[in-house]
Amino acid sequence: MNQLPSSQFHTGEIAVQQRLGVADMVAQYSEGFIRPAMPDQHREFFSNLPMVVVGITDHEGYPWAMPLFGQPGFVQSPNAKTLDISSSPVLAETLKINFNKNKKIGFLGIELHTRRRNRMNGMIAAISPNGFSISVDQSFGNCPQYIQKRELTWVDEPHTYFDSKDLCLMHALDSRSTDLIDSTDTFFIASRTQIFSSNERSGIDVSHRGGKPGFIKIEGDTLYFPDFSGNRFFNTLGNIQSDGRVGLYCPDHATGNAVFISGDAHILWDAESAAEFEGAERIVSVKIRSSLFIDNFLPMRGTLQELSPSLTHTGTWQKNQPEHNSEGQARYRKFTLTQKVKESQDISSFYFSPADGQALSTYTPGQFLPIRIGQEGADTAILRSYTLSRAPEKNAYRISVKREAKGLASRMLHDTFNIGDSIEVGQPAGQFTLANNDHAIVLLSGGVGITPMLAMLHGLIRDIEQGAKPRKVWFVHGTQHSAGHAFADELSTLAKQHAWLQVHTVYSQPKPSDKQGQDYDSAGRISVDLLKHILPFDHFDFYLCGSAPFMRSLYTGLSATGVAKSNIFYEFFSEGSIEDNNLEATPTAQRAEIHFAKSNITAIWTPKEGTLLEFAEKQGLKPLYSCRTGNCGACSCKINAGAVSYAKPTAYTPEEGAVLTCSARPAAGTPTISLDF
Template sequence: MSNVPSSPGWGLDQSPFHEGELAVQERVGVREKMAAVSRHVVRHYLTEQHREFFGLLPYIFVGSVDAQGRPWASILLGNAGFMHASDSTTITIEAQPLHGDPLVENLRMGAEIAMLGVQLHTRRRNRFFGTVTSLKDGEVTIGVRQTLGICPQYIQGREPVFHRDPSVSTVSPVHRNQRIDKAVRAIIEGADTYFVASANLRESDGVARGADVSHRGGRPGFVRIDDDMTLTAPDFVGNFLFNTLGNWQLDNRAGLLFIDFEGGDLVYISARAEIIWDGPEVKAFNGAQRLVRYHIEEIIRVEASLPARFSAPEYSPFLARTGSWGDAEKTLEAERFRNEWRPLRISRIEEESSTIRSFYLELADGRGLAGYEPGQFLPIRVQPDAWAEPVNRTYTLSSAPGGASYRITVKREGTGGVSDWLHDHVTVGTVIEGMAPRGSFVFNADARAPVVLISAGVGITPMIAMIDSLLVNNGRTLHHAPIWFVHGARNSASHAFSAFLNDKLGRHGNLHAHVRYSRPLPDDRIGLTHDSEGIVDIDLLKAILPFDNYQFFLCGPAAFMQSLYDGLIDLGVRDTSIHLESFGPASVKRRIERAAADEAEESIVVTFAKSGKTARWRPEHGSILDLAERAGIPALSSCRVGSCGTCSVKVLNGSVDYAQPPGHEIPPGEALICCAAPHPGVHLADSLDREGVSLDL
């Protein structure tokens, strides 16, 4: 008779997470979500399905803790059926640890133990941890305290073939070291998988205490050897429980297991884990949410220890969205050339609608692609045969960062300009020039904040990049609050990325969308091709959005942007909650909120001599061009990133600063106001204001 509880799920008053796990969940913005999810995915017993599953396995991965409190990752092997769950909280294992494995010493009465069952070739998996309750005659019995699933995304498919009886103990050469030698280096450098053990042994944490063991996978070589005592590995999107990283908040000791699946060597490593939460390398490694640096304290390599050989790997399809250290190095190197024009070859062209095409661009100089944030754009330079001078344009990148190419999506404007030339004359193999991506319109909302992405026409492009980067791996989301996407198009013929959007809607429960057509075709149908008819306006937003404290991201034509901005402000939405990107020379006139305390803040005076106006600049105002537009002062501009020179203005007095050197040459005595800020001078008499700059504008 089974003693499985009648109600599935956790079912206990105490949280399954300890304070270290909760701290990481809070940092990433998923604490509330995981509190709800854990009631369904974390259990204090084995289900019937999992009891049967463990009985089918010929191997299991183990996390244990030695007498010094150090966790170790191991593997136990046996003939199918060597594990047996007699009830929902008890598992008996008939197997001996392999020779040289630290598990030989760590299996003792009362020991904390974790076990990870993975059927590599099917990617079925489950994990449990508990305490050793019995040791006798080659049998280990474990009292199960907690069970949960693991992330299957990066598991490489492999099947074992035993070449000797796993139940018969054999002695193999054991090598102990504190540094990586040639043999260990070869195994790690070729690894696409490793297993990592951690532990929290605080008695006060009750059912949340214990050992843990997890799987990590990536492209071959995804674990970098920094030196002979240090490893660094990316940490990809997982199940957001953060058991391993949470344990390291309380005790950063780690145990690693590397397996030579072909030769049979096993490498056990004891190390200290350092989590690198952010930085250039994290951004440069495609798919990495953070990095983990392992500082090695002991290495054990056992020759030909494994009684089985595994088949060649069937790589996880999710590896396509992960990078390599070689690619990351090229991306970091590319930052040195971000203000140089570099050759870009068109590698693919796709029709997105009757008037919109996507162009895939690969570097033609053999160097790496510079990284970017979703929402940023790519400056390009082209010179059609009939044109006397090259022309600069900027086009928003319409895919998530990290691929082997850039993708820009361009609407044919019908004016004979660059967009028409791209549509009419560019073919696969055409080479144009481009600089590194840039722009301030990026997705920067907290993962817990509900967001609304609103676009019209080809203004959909930054929204597609944002959605593509936030919603990944067939159901995983990096933004855990609701995401609303509202888009306006003329009809289905002009509606770009509809298939992409429908696919995301089918996979991600936190994505909601509303598409409105202004001029539907006869075959367009509400509920099939679109959701309503008319234009996207403030009345539509009021009708479809449930009440919440949203962050709004808007992109589209100038009138569209201004209308929505004004409508949102009139509804009481704060200016700081509205993020804008308009294409073309026009910009939205914003209403900057002012409080009494804010008026007392230090500012820098900018004088526009021709217009006879002055304005007070603060960092939140952006560039001098942004300040001028808010003051109603007309100013020429195009790229808005300092790559074309259109906005160059004569400096009459004072000077300006640039956050980074502009790509375009700055004429003597002038400033590129689209990317400049006034340099603070001396304080004006009896004022917090500083002298700034006077411009011939």
């Protein structure tokens, strides 16, 4: 197998990187990302998991992806080069797996409720009646992109949950498999290099794929899925380039059903194929060789809590797509601004109607609307998503936008958009919607976070008008003062019309002219103590939308009072997670000279420039990155001189002498930094 000796990648991966023009960049920044042994944080992570996914070939060389389950601790790492697993593939006989010593194996640890994952590839070192051991060849982390948030719980004891009798492989998908795949938002794919050798770069890899339900398309004996932007290493695509044989595992975490597939994959490089799916960089096809549907297979179950925020600007396969736009993309329609209403000193509502006179796409209150704003003299449009601020109506979408001083799109909408101007509108999307139950509801919003809450409230009113039973609703909103209080009259009118609705307004900085009891109800900020005072004893669902500190404070406070996390709903897009409360920035320099050694560029950094990654991009450089939040390590770069600081601890720990440019800034007292790119 021909191999570049200095590369961490095999020839298939390098071929894909070269085709897409990123090989030099990847070679420059990937050193140390793929390790020959597991770091301690990966070893500890694996040992705490109740589920992992492995990739192993059958006797004909086709890889299969399959899960292993056990109580936390069923995976142990006695040293950095070894994993011991006290479980065995229960489908080995059914799938004719070549489960023997010295065989290549891929290994993925994934924690759905935190969106953490790490990968390892190696070789089966030993097999015993209680499990097997893996000798590590490659260990590397992964970013949390495209992982859907779920909390899995046991419904059956591990090792006793499954009976393999009466199972047999099929050469096509049955209707049960098709239904599951059509609705899935997650699958795992095992892929392999063409040749297995002692070279650690050869072997099997197993990886996660996520998308909105409907992101896999089935046509006859072939399925198609989009390849989204990732870390640019192209491990899976590189394997497909090398060999093409793959295995897919599609779980239904709600029912416990699962589909297993083996087949032959091909990469569809043409732009027309990618244009069929919003957000796809390319499409992968898999011709199905064999499949297996298993009812009630999974011993752990859990419902979807939140789709990955990385999926905001991705779509689904559409059987009847609208006409293509000028870029060959079938996802946006031309709309016209029909009304513009100022709701407060910095928030305005914008009403958009279809220019073609056709019907609007329906949506669920709480979802957002993707829009594209053209820029005169620019080749690219501005892409943004804004929450729809009312329930569906026949003739127009309404978004309500805060004018941000540094927000290009919001300033254009507020300052330059006039009635009759055009905009491109995508399909409404998002998972921040009301749960389907009869619980009492508390809507908690801060500032412009009022928009999804208002839409949800209008949706409840519409449902009640159509015969639904009323639910008690408390609408608690916080803002600075009356000048910034959007929709005040609208909420006041609704509260008078509906006995089941209670509105409570909190001003943090009331103006001298603001009257308590008339303009607002409480002074200060929304807190758990305030909620205890105004809410009766009941079982509530809480919905949060506002700034990151606002949401973190309420989430932490509600959890501390005993509110179950399953009764707290939110949509969180800020750095870290909603459970991170210690995000005070460590001291940074006020000025530093940054030298990009290999590019021979020197420039002055100040705090307004942001992270080192953002600063490098402003210099015209194209550093490697993936998650941009310190979770994956893709942006790891050697630092030749100087020191950096991080606003918060990163999930990924870079090698000694390296920094994560996506999260790092020059540390206080550091006049000069030299980075190795």
